[in-house]
Amino acid sequence: xxxxxxxQITMLNALHLRNSNLxxxxxxxxxxxxxxxxxxxxxxxxxxxxxxxGQITNALYSVGGQYRRNM
Numbered sequence: 090x091x092x093x094x095x096x097q098i099t100m101l102n103a104l105h106l107r108n109s110n111l112x113x114x115x116x117x118x119x120x121x122x123x124x125x126x127x128x129x130x131x132x133x134x135x136x137x138x139x140x141x142x143g144q145i146t147n148a149l150y151s152v153g154g155q156y157r158r159n160m
Contacts, residue, residue, distance in 0.1 A: 101141055108139040115139050116148040123152050 105112070119132040136145050 104141055105144075111139040112136075112144060116144060119145065120148050120152045123149060 115132070115136045115138070119129060119136045122129045122132040133145070136148075140148075
């Protein structure tokens with residue numbers, strides 16, 4: 090519904106505003122772990138505390154590209 094949509098948008102904006110000082114560093118740490126080809130689980134769990142799924146996805150996409158399955 091429109092009410093649910095507006096609620097989600099409001100909550101996402103609040104998340105970005107509330108964590109604006111913590112999210113950039115956690116995304117950078119996630120990218121660095123990915124580039125170093127190490128286990129990114131710890132950095133991913135940390136990023137989930139401060140970042141939205143879209144932010145995490147964009148950060149990983151920017152350093153690794155998009156996964157495409159060979160068919």
